[in-house]
Amino acid sequence: MIHLPSGAMPRLLRGLPVALLLAGWSVAAAGAEAAAAPVATAQSLPGDAELEAQGARIGSVTIRILPIFDPEKPGERKSLFRLADKWHIDTRESSIDAQLLFRSGDSYSRRVLDETERNLRNLRFILEPEIRVVGYHDSLVDLEVVTHDVWTTNPGFSFGRAGGKNSIGFKLEELNLLGFGKHLAISHHDNVDRSSYELKWVDPNVAGSRWRSRIALTDSSDGNGQVLELERPFYSLDSRWSAGISFDHADSIENIYRLGDAVTEYRRDAQVADLRYGWSAGLQNGWTRRWFAGLRHQEAKFSDSPDAPIPVTLPFDRDLNYPYMRLEGIQDDFETALNLDQIARTEDQHFGTRYSLELGWAATAYGSDRDAAMLRAGASRGFRIGDGQSLFVGGGLTSRIEDGSAHDALFSGELRYYWHTSPRSTFFASLTGDTGQDLDADHELYLGGDNGLRGYPLRYQTGSGRALLTIEQRYYSKYSLWKIAQIGGAVFFDMGRTWGESAFLPTDNLGILKDIGFGLRLGNTRSGLANVLHLDIAFPLDGDSSISNMQFLVETKRSF
Numbered sequence: 001m002i003h004l005p006s007g008a009m010p011r012l013l014r015g016l017p018v019a020l021l022l023a024g025w026s027v028a029a030a031g032a033e034a035a036a037a038p039v040a041t042a043q044s045l046p047g048d049a050e051l052e053a054q055g056a057r058i059g060s061v062t063i064r065i066l067p068i069f070d071p072e073k074p075g076e077r078k079s080l081f082r083l084a085d086k087w088h089i090d091t092r093e094s095s096i097d098a099q100l101l102f103r104s105g106d107s108y109s110r111r112v113l114d115e116t117e118r119n120l121r122n123l124r125f126i127l128e129p130e131i132r133v134v135g136y137h138d139s140l141v142d143l144e145v146v147t148h149d150v151w152t153t154n155p156g157f158s159f160g161r162a163g164g165k166n167s168i169g170f171k172l173e174e175l176n177l178l179g180f181g182k183h184l185a186i187s188h189h190d191n192v193d194r195s196s197y198e199l200k201w202v203d204p205n206v207a208g209s210r211w212r213s214r215i216a217l218t219d220s221s222d223g224n225g226q227v228l229e230l231e232r233p234f235y236s237l238d239s240r241w242s243a244g245i246s247f248d249h250a251d252s253i254e255n256i257y258r259l260g261d262a263v264t265e266y267r268r269d270a271q272v273a274d275l276r277y278g279w280s281a282g283l284q285n286g287w288t289r290r291w292f293a294g295l296r297h298q299e300a301k302f303s304d305s306p307d308a309p310i311p312v313t314l315p316f317d318r319d320l321n322y323p324y325m326r327l328e329g330i331q332d333d334f335e336t337a338l339n340l341d342q343i344a345r346t347e348d349q350h351f352g353t354r355y356s357l358e359l360g361w362a363a364t365a366y367g368s369d370r371d372a373a374m375l376r377a378g379a380s381r382g383f384r385i386g387d388g389q390s391l392f393v394g395g396g397l398t399s400r401i402e403d404g405s406a407h408d409a410l411f412s413g414e415l416r417y418y419w420h421t422s423p424r425s426t427f428f429a430s431l432t433g434d435t436g437q438d439l440d441a442d443h444e445l446y447l448g449g450d451n452g453l454r455g456y457p458l459r460y461q462t463g464s465g466r467a468l469l470t471i472e473q474r475y476y477s478k479y480s481l482w483k484i485a486q487i488g489g490a491v492f493f494d495m496g497r498t499w500g501e502s503a504f505l506p507t508d509n510l511g512i513l514k515d516i517g518f519g520l521r522l523g524n525t526r527s528g529l530a531n532v533l534h535l536d537i538a539f540p541l542d543g544d545s546s547i548s549n550m551q552f553l554v555e556t557k558r559s560f
Contacts, residue, residue, distance in 0.1 A: 045136050048110040056108040059140030061100070063093045065126075066148045068526055069483070081483070084151060084526075091125060091149055095181035098205035099123065100145065101236050108141045111332070115236055118334065118348050123204065124183075124528040125152050125176035128346060150528040152176040158189075161554040163260065163449025163458025164547075167191035175528045181205065192262075192458065193255060196220040210235050223251035223267075234278065237288045237332055242278035247271070253305055256312065256504050259544065260448060260457025263505065264310045268442060270300040283332060286352075292326040296360065300442070312504055315441035319369040320400075324360030326376075329353070333382075339476040340418055340426055341559035343486040343523030343532065349390065351382035362400075373401040388420035399437075409437040428472045428560075435465040441503035447513075453496045455515025455540035455551050462507050464500030474521075474560055481522070485533075488521035488560065494538075514541040519553075521560060531558045 046054070068088055069081035101116045102109075113131045120129035126147040135142035152175035160167040169189035177184050183202035189195070201215040211232045218225035231244030249271040255262040276294030298321075302314040331352025340347055360374035380394035392415070399409035412434045419427040432452075434445055447453050448460035452468045472492040479487045495514045517538030523531065536553040 045133055051108050051133075051136070051141055052110070054139065056136070056139050056141050058102055058104055058106050058108055059135070059137070059142045061102070061104055061143050061145065062134075063096050063145045064147075065091050065093065065096065066146065068149050068151055088149060088151060088153075089176070089179045091147070091176055091181065092179040094208060095176075095179065095205070096120070096126070096145060096147060098181075098208050102143075112236075112238075113143075114334070119235070120147065121346065121348060123181065125150065125181055127525075127528075151526055152528045154185075154527075158556070159554060160191075160556070161552060162454075163456065163460070164551060165192040165450075165458055194220045194222045194252065206230075218250075220252065222253035223269075225250040225252070234280065234288075234290060237330065238282040240280055240282055242280075242290070242292075243276065245275050247273045253307075254442065257446065257459035257462065258505060258507050260460045260547070264308045264312050265305045266308065266312055266314055267303045267305050268300065269303075271297070272299075273297040286332050288330045288332070290328045290330075292324075292328070292358075294324050294326070295322075296324060297321050302442070313441075315503070317369070318440070319367070320362040320372070320374070321366040321368050322360040322362035322374055323366075324358055324374065326356060326358035328356045337420075339424065339474075340420070340428075343476050343488045343521060343560070344525060345523070349382060349392075350380075351384060351390070353379070353381045355379040370402060372407075375399045375401065390418050392416040405438075407438045408440045408443060410439065410443070411435050424476045424478070426474045426476075428470075428474055430470045431467070433465070433467040436500070437464075439464055439503065444502045444504065445498060447496050447498050449538075449551055449553065453494050453513060453515065454492070454517060454536055454553055455494065455538035456513060456543055457547055457551075460543070460547075461498040461510065461513070462502050463498035463509065464502070466496065466498040468494065468496035470494050472560075480525070484524065484526050486523040486525050488523065488532075489519065490521060490560065491518045492516070492536075492538075508544075510543060513543055515539060515551075516541065517551075532556070532560055 067085040069085055071082065099116070099119055101112050101119070117129050117131055120126065127150050129145065129147045132144045132146065133141055134144045154171055154173040158169045158171065167190065169187060171185060171187035173185035173187065175183050181204055183200070185198070185200040187198050187200070189198070197219045199217045203213045205211070206213050211230065214227065214229040216225070216227040226247070226249045229244070229246040231246070232242055233244070234242045251269045253265050254268045255265045257263065274294060274296045276292050278290050278292040280288060280290040282288065298318065300318045302317060304311070304314065331354065333350065333352030335349050335351060337347045337349055338344070356376070356378050358376040362368040362370065362372045362374055364371060376398050378394070378396035380392065383391045383393070385391050395411070395413040397409070397411050400407045413432070415431045417429045421427055436443070436445065444462050445464065445466045446459040446462050447466045447468065448458045449456050450458035452470060453460065470492065472490045475489045477487045481487065493514070493516050495512060497512045498509065515538045517536055519534055519536035522533040524533070534553060534555045534557060538551045538553065539549065540547060540551070
């Protein structure tokens with residue numbers, strides 16, 4: 001049983017005004033800022049290579065959790081900030097300890113310390129973790145794990161606008177319940193498709209273990225959904241086994257769009273269940289290779305919607321049950337960077353190769369409605385191509401092989417280029433594309449203001465293929481709003497198109513579409529509830545005469 005610390009409830013209630021200020025724009029993403037400069041290590045301490053060569057072991061491990069605001073820093077001594085620190089329930093050391101990849105007595109390894117920092121950076125309830133060597137004696141290395149707390153309570157209101165459509169919502173959310181790192185949220189969201197209520201629970205370390213759980217229950221104006229998951233992931237590159245079980249069900253009305261307008265609809269009832277086990281020999285010669293064996297159930301049923309304006313030919317039902325095997329490989333090659341996809345926050349970049357290949361066999365003998373080979377594959381790689389320049393390449397393929405031919409086959413590719421032109425500016429370009437063959441009707445591809453073509457209505461063009469080029473010049477200022485939000489900006493150009501026929505209704509293909517625009521970026525640096533708020537103005541350069549000559553977008557994203 002979890003006991004509420006003495007005085008915790010009054011502190012939560014008194015902190016409501018501060019919560020509203022810190023969480024005002026959140027839509028459920030993480031935020032952070034650069035850590036304070038590390039304390040200098042004494043010159044007498046050996047370096048990492050020397051410690052490892054000497055076979056040093058880890059001695060004491062101290063966890064130090066710093067407050068949201070540091071009263072020793074200029075500008076952070078205001079009464080409002082002191083109240084935020086006072087009313088915030090501090091993260092418990094056990095929540096950090098459960099994520100560490102090392103213990104006292106283990107061999108000292110800088111690689112393990114760096115990987116632990118990467119794992120800690122994925123936690124939304126802290127920011128800028130750092131693991132320091134603070135002492136060395138008798139072949140023992142004493143370590144200090146330093147993290148910074150962020151505001152995690154969100155009695156917030158959210159607003160978004162993309163593709164000419166608004167979305168609103170409210171949420172009562174806590175990312176670090178009573179300091180234990182658990183995530184509990186009750187929310188309401190109203191967008192162009194539906195109005196929904198959701199209850200969500202996420203536990204990153206069940207009972208202090210490596211197991212993770214997630215529960216999400218949704219009640220919408222057009223249906224309902226449930227997500228249940230319990231998993232022990234490969235939590236490190238050297239992990240030896242993994243196991244998990246998951247269930248995902250969604251019953252909803254799906255709209256069919258043409259030129260940004262919903263023209264008709266159908267009902268979709270889908271569920272996916274997965275049971276899996278994975279094993280690995282750990283990290284060897286800079287590579288981790290993992291094998292998985294699992295059983296998967298995929299079902300989708302379609303029916304007419306009584307409110308459909310026009311009748312539509314429904315997609316074919318699918319019922320697939322199959323065992324599968326998957327091989328994954330990860331090369332250990334990581335670096336940290338600053339001011340690329342975030343503002344004033346340490347970012348992890350993977351330059352190594354990553355690949356996965358999964359094969360399954362669905363058969364009527366297993367209860368499937370057909371015999372089919374199931375294929376999933378993916379690969380990615382990062383390249384250092386010059387001073388301050390990097391390129392990341394990735395691709396994926398999913399397909400169902402029936403009667404010797406590919407069905408519902410989709411190939412996706414991505415290129416991302418970064419040129420760090422100065423400490424406070426980055427040139428960014430990306431090229432993404434998808435192309436399908438004999439896609440299931442409910443898998444048609446859209447392109448519009450809600451997925452990258454910012455000057456156009458949402459779901460403006462559709463087809464069996466799409467491509468999008470984005471070019472941005474990003475700026476990261478040294479200024480902030482009340483020490484809470486770091487200020488940045490961008491000018492951008494988008495160009496994209498779709499091709500191929502849709503399985504539902506004919507669509508007008510307008511060819512290549514382009515837009516230009518500019519925007520403000522606000523990085524929420526003291527809250528775990530948002531990363532980057534986008535305020536963009538985009539101008540379409542093509543399209544039909546019915547669209548607006550300016551689009552205003554408000555979005556919260558996990559990246560710049």
